[in-house]
Amino acid sequence: MKKRYYAAFQLSFIVLITFLTVLGGIFYFYQGTIDPLIEASHIILLGLAITFIFIFFLIQWRIDNFIYTKVRELYQDLLPTGIVISEESLEKDVLSITENLQKFAKENKLEIQLLKDKENYRREFIGNLAHELKTPLFTVQGYILTLLEGGVKDKETLKRYLKKAANGVDRLSFIINDLDLITQFETGITTLNVERFDIVALIHEIFELFEIQAAKKEIKLICDFKKDQPIWVNGDKKRISQVITNLLVNSFKYGVENGTTEMEVSEYSETKVLVRVTDNGKGIEDYHLPRLFERFYRVEKTRNRNEGGSGLGLAIVKHIIEAHNEKVFVESTLNVGSEFSFTLPKSKGG
Numbered sequence: 001m002k003k004r005y006y007a008a009f010q011l012s013f014i015v016l017i018t019f020l021t022v023l024g025g026i027f028y029f030y031q032g033t034i035d036p037l038i039e040a041s042h043i044i045l046l047g048l049a050i051t052f053i054f055i056f057f058l059i060q061w062r063i064d065n066f067i068y069t070k071v072r073e074l075y076q077d078l079l080p081t082g083i084v085i086s087e088e089s090l091e092k093d094v095l096s097i098t099e100n101l102q103k104f105a106k107e108n109k110l111e112i113q114l115l116k117d118k119e120n121y122r123r124e125f126i127g128n129l130a131h132e133l134k135t136p137l138f139t140v141q142g143y144i145l146t147l148l149e150g151g152v153k154d155k156e157t158l159k160r161y162l163k164k165a166a167n168g169v170d171r172l173s174f175i176i177n178d179l180d181l182i183t184q185f186e187t188g189i190t191t192l193n194v195e196r197f198d199i200v201a202l203i204h205e206i207f208e209l210f211e212i213q214a215a216k217k218e219i220k221l222i223c224d225f226k227k228d229q230p231i232w233v234n235g236d237k238k239r240i241s242q243v244i245t246n247l248l249v250n251s252f253k254y255g256v257e258n259g260t261t262e263m264e265v266s267e268y269s270e271t272k273v274l275v276r277v278t279d280n281g282k283g284i285e286d287y288h289l290p291r292l293f294e295r296f297y298r299v300e301k302t303r304n305r306n307e308g309g310s311g312l313g314l315a316i317v318k319h320i321i322e323a324h325n326e327k328v329f330v331e332s333t334l335n336v337g338s339e340f341s342f343t344l345p346k347s348k349g350g
């Protein structure tokens with residue numbers, strides 16, 4: 001039997017049994033026997049059947065009416081104005097109404113969770129931004145105040161202080177420029193200047209620029225491809241060069257002395273190549289990886305930002321690669337090393 005009629009059926013049955021018991025009781029009380037009732041059982045059974053049907057429909061009608069009114073009130077209370085539920089669907093099936101309400105509650109819960117996450121992210125971002133700006137700002141403030149007090153007479157010291165203040169200002173503008181670039185990508189203002197270029201030649205150019213920096217940290221730069229074997233790709237050369245630069249700089253910053261940074265270009269698919277930057281540095285624990293490309297995310301929260309890093313290097317990498325509709329990957333093992341890679345489309349005819 002359908003769940004919907006179950007209550008009416010039960011109630012009608014109870015009413016009928018009660019009625020039959022009372023009827024038998026009265027008969028027995030006045031006649032001392034219920035034999036006449038048994039003799040007329042076929043008529044009584046017919047009467048009972050008709051009564052049962054009548055009571056059943058009466059109760060069912062009352063239940064339907066009750067539920068319909070209550071559920072409609074519930075809809076009116078819960079659903080935002082503007083959502084119209086047809087009377088037909090209200091009447092049709094209480095189960096479908098329950099489903100609707102459950103779905104509505106679930107969607108709302110998801111939306112609220114999303115808003116909460118966004119709010120947390122915003123709070124964290126503003127906190128991080130303030131923290132990043134504070135350090136260079138205090139440096140500049142400190143040196144300028146010292147100079148204004150006039151206590152420093154020695155020309156050399158004066159020059160040194162001014163230089164340190166200027167470094168602080170440089171760092172501030174470096175962070176602001178990076179933030180500005182990210183905002184431009186996020187709002188879609190920045191357009192790419194896509195051209196056909198040889199990624200191998202670009203990597204060699206960048207390697208030459210970083211030779212000294214790598215040597216200072218005693219890091220060996222390795223590339224396993226020859227300058228004269230070009231691999232042609234499509235992309236914004238200037239931006240891709242920024243991506244490679246950011247990844248290389250990180251591999252030095254988080255690398256170990258006497259370590260290595262290796263670059264490789266391999267086939268990713270028929271239409272794409274994969275550019276990889278691998279180091280054998282300090283590596284990153286797994287649980288940081290999903291958030292690594294967020295603005296200002298850092299693995300070691302307590303450590304001051306390394307010299308030169310704006311905390312936006314990887315966020316910029318992600319934005320540039322995604323603006324190309326390509327993918328960026330990271331694999332890393334703590335105390336073993338990291339590999340950052342990204343895809344680029346092969347240039348036809350290349």
Ligand code: ADP
Nearest residue numbers: 250251254283298299309310311312313314338
């Ligand atoms: P920054 O280097 O200025 O902190 P990034 O966005 O470039 O900012 O990097 C975010 C974080 O990712 C770094 O703070 C560092 O903890 C981690 N990271 C990035 N590259 C590497 C790497 N090659 N090896 C280990 N950790 C890395």
